[in-house]
Amino acid sequence: MYPEAYIDFLAYFHGTRDYFECHEVLEEHWKKEGMQNDVWVGLIQIAVSLYHQRRSNYEGARRMMESAIKRLNSQKENLTELGLDHSLLLDQLKKRLSDISTRSPYTDMNLPVTDEGLLDVCCQSIMKHGSLWGAVSDMDNDQIIHKHRTRDRSEIIREREAQKKRKNKTAE
Template sequence: MYPNAYIEYLVYFHGPRDFFECHEVLEEHWKKDNKEERKPHWVGLIQVAVSLYHQRRNNFSGAIRMMTSALNILSKEAENLKLLGLQYEELLQRLEQRLTDMYEYKDYEEFNLPIADLDLLAYCKQKSLEIGTLWGSDSDFENGMIIHKHTLRDRSEVIEERLKQQYVKEKERKA
């Protein structure tokens, strides 16, 4: 009933608290649609994860920027978020409170998305166990790949692809 990428997002979000990976799996899903058909609620959910990633690293300006954008998007996506099994009103209240906390430079605290669909919740908890984490675990601040993934990951494939795209654009421009 739900896209696999969304399930993965929820599991990474609530299991290992790997917000960077949340961003990766949901962005890949979002980009599968043609640009004209891309759904903004995916962007909002991506931005929630990115915001929490920044807050956990004490990058409050990045956290505030992403959470503000996420709230702007998600406040217009009630039906789509409800179709994703989320408690819409509760979600917005939690996001607004977290944004207030960010403006007050409060330390990161764990954040859970309010899931209304109990079958979805049970399924995600099982998937979390399958990858070796408990649903609702605390962030592992000792795990650099969770906390600082954007600086530690291997980016060679991304860099290579960008260089290829630049080469193609340059060739087209000269033609």
């Protein structure tokens, strides 16, 4: 019923708290499907905002959270179809934005999942990774906290160079 990438997103979000992976799996799904759906972008922005807040990049966190709120405000039907409580989610995001604006330290956040079946599937997925739903962030794990610095970016760099070449050919 739910896309596998969405289940992976929720598993990373609530289990290992690997917000960078949340971004990666949902962005890949969103781009592969060629969807113009603000709900996916909004969910990605929540994860990116939390990634920034946890690293004390409050300006980046604020921008992403403001954008997520703006995008998801009009996505009640889509969020409901994804098993999330729209009103409660927006309340949580506005509270988080306030915390970010006052430079409050990062705390973990759980998305308001209303579909028990989805929750069960996610919990099973999380357990395969050796974690539990609602786990506490491992603030000493640089592989999660500073993932953008520790990952292999060679494929991304190659793809950007290829896009640049395609763009230059088109402009000629």
